Amino acid sequence: MAQIISGKALSAAIKERATQQAVRLRGQGIVPCLAVILVGDDPASAVYVRGKEKDCAECGIESRMIRMPADTTQDALLAELAQLAADDSVHGILVQLPLPSQIDERAVIEAIPPQKDVDGFTPVNVGRMMIGEECFLPCTPAGCIEMLKSTGLPIAGKKAVVLGRSNIVGKPAAMLLLREDATVTICHSRTEGLAQICAEADILVAAIGKSNFVTGEMIKPGAVVIDVGINRDETGKLCGDVDFAAASEKAAAITPVPGGVGLMTRAMLLVNTIQAAVRQTGAKI
Ligand code: NDP
Numbered sequence: 001m002a003q004i005i006s007g008k009a010l011s012a013a014i015k016e017r018a019t020q021q022a023v024r025l026r027g028q029g030i031v032p033c034l035a036v037i038l039v040g041d042d043p044a045s046a047v048y049v050r051g052k053e054k055d056c057a058e059c060g061i062e063s064r065m066i067r068m069p070a071d072t073t074q075d076a077l078l079a080e081l082a083q084l085a086a087d088d089s090v091h092g093i094l095v096q097l098p099l100p101s102q103i104d105e106r107a108v109i110e111a112i113p114p115q116k117d118v119d120g121f122t123p124v125n126v127g128r129m130m131i132g133e134e135c136f137l138p139c140t141p142a143g144c145i146e147m148l149k150s151t152g153l154p155i156a157g158k159k160a161v162v163l164g165r166s167n168i169v170g171k172p173a174a175m176l177l178l179r180e181d182a183t184v185t186i187c188h189s190r191t192e193g194l195a196q197i198c199a200e201a202d203i204l205v206a207a208i209g210k211s212n213f214v215t216g217e218m219i220k221p222g223a224v225v226i227d228v229g230i231n232r233d234e235t236g237k238l239c240g241d242v243d244f245a246a247a248s249e250k251a252a253a254i255t256p257v258p259g260g261v262g263l264m265t266r267a268m269l270l271v272n273t274i275q276a277a278v279r280q281t282g283a284k285i
Contacts, residue, residue: 001248001249002225002247002248002249002250002251002252002253002254003151003252003253003254004248004253004254004255004256005147005150005151005224005226005253005254005255005256005260006256006259006260007143007147007255007256007259007260007261007262007263007264008259008263010146010147010150010263010264010267011263011264011266011267014146014264014267014268014270014271015055015058015059015267015270018059018061018267018270018271018274019058019059019060021274021278021285022059022060022061022274023060024283024284024285025274025277025278025281025283025285026060028281028283028284030277030281030283031062031089032060032061032062032091032092032273032274032276032277033061033062033063033064033089033090033091033092033273033277034052034056034061034062034063034064034090034091034092034093034094034118034269034273035063035064035065035066035084035087035090035092035093035094036049036052036053036063036064036065036066036094036095036096037066037068037077037080037081037084037093037094037095037096038065038066038067038068038096039068039069039070039072039077039095039096039099039100039103040068040069040070040072040099040100041070042098045096045097045098048096049065049096051266052094052266052269053065055266055267055269055270056270056273059270061270061273061274064090066080066084068080070100071100071102072100072103073102073103074102074103074104074107074108077095077099077103077108078107078108078111081093081095081108081111081112082111084116085111085112085113085116088280090116091116091118091273091276091277091280091281092116092118092269092272092273092276092277093112093113093116093117093118094118094119094269095108095109095112095119097168109121109122110122110123114135114136115276115279115280116276116280117136118136118139118269118272118273118275118276119136119138119139119269119272120135120136120137120138120139120142120172120272121138121167121168125138126167126172129172129175129176130175132179136272136275136276137172137176137268137272138168138169138172139264139265139266139268139269139272140168140169140173140207140228140261140264140265140268141169141172141173141175141176142176142268142271143261143264143265143267143268144173144176144205144226144228144261144264145173145176145177145180146264146268147226147255147260147261147264148180148203148224148226151224151252151253153224153252153253155177155180155181155182155203156180156181156182157181157182157183158182158183158202158203159182159183159185159200159201159202159203160174160177160182160183160184160185160201160202160203160204160205161184161185161186161187161197161198161200161201161203161204161205162174162177162184162185162186162187162205162207163187163188163194163198163204163205163206163207163208163213163214163241164186164187164188164206164207164208164209164228165186165188166207169207169228170186170188170205170207171186173205173207173228174186177203177205182203185197185201195215195217195218198214198218198219199217199218199219199220200220201220201223202220202222202223202224203223203224203226204218204219204220204223204224204225204226204242205226205228206225206226206227206228206229206240206241206242207228207229207241208229208241209229209230209231209241210229210231210241211229211231211232211233211234211239211240211241212233212239212240212241212242212243213229213241213242214227214241214242214243214247215243215246215247216243216246216247216249216250219246219247219250219251220250221250222250222251222252223250223251223252224251224252224253224254225242225247225251225253225254225255226254226255226260226261227240227241227242227244227254227255227256227257227260227261228240228241228261229241229242229257230257230258230262238257238258239257240255240256240257240260242254242257244256244257
């Protein structure tokens with residue numbers, strides 16, 4: 001049976017460190033602060049935003065929640081962002097996605113100053129990540145790497161396969177694996193021979209959003225499996241992209257859903273917010 005990589009335990013340790021760092025910042029007169037903008041009333045987004053609010057409160061990070069109606073215009077959202085960008089007491093800014101259809105998501109993301117972009121979604125941060133400069137790493141892929149490292153199993157030189165090529169998960173996960181010296185293949189909806197490619201992976205990161213897409217036959221014995229997917233199965237139960245029961249018979253280590261990558265994503269946002277406060281103020285932690 002595979003080792004279960006617990007997002008619960010790992011994220012608790014990260015949150016504990018963030019809490020201590022927030023105390024040290026406050027001791028220097030700096031209150032780390034994250035502003036979150038939620039536009040509209042998408043129930044899933046509301047749950048995510050409440051989670052972020054709770055995490056911040058637990059770690060001594062101030063959170064400013066800005067809730068805007070579903071019919072908010074792009075100009076109104078950009079005006080709100082401009083205010084937050086100019087406010088020195090706000091260190092991190094996050095716009096909860098998806099946005100209502102009248103708003104151009106890219107234009108909004110690009111209006112976040114890179115030094116406050118704690119999601120790591122702005123072109124400047126994406127570019128810096130590509131060339132290995134100081135930046136904010138996107139939270140989900142950064143959480144995946146933390147989980148991989150926690151196993152103590154090597155990444156360098158290993159064959160890593162990433163399923164999915166979205167800008168927020170697949171592509172940055174592949175880039176971060178490359179930075180760890182893995183040999184990386186990215187698969188997507190047009191990939192031929194996907195099952196065979198997966199079956200050769202020492203490290204498999206699944207981020208496609210399809211329940212139980214990755215079957216036991218697609219897992220190489222001894223592989224490390226990181227399941228990013230958050231889906232509902234036919235009974236309405238939360239599940240990942242990987243058939244957990246079958247995969248855990250073959251993998252060396254695997255992340256569960258729930259209790260896996262999702263918790264790490266939340267924790268990495270706290271890490272980035274503390275980093276943002278440190279970089280903007282020059283404080284020592
Ligand atoms: P997207 O829908 O943006 O991207 C999905 C990717 O999967 C695309 O690149 C798509 O390929 C590929 N794909 C879809 N179907 C297939 C298929 N049959 N075969 C091969 N590739 C396929 O999703 P996200 O990246 O935003 O999210 C992926 C999953 O991760 C979702 O379940 C989401 O809920 C979850 N998630 C979890 C997070 C967490 O914290 N745990 C955070 C963010 C997301 P193509 O590009 O060719 O269309």
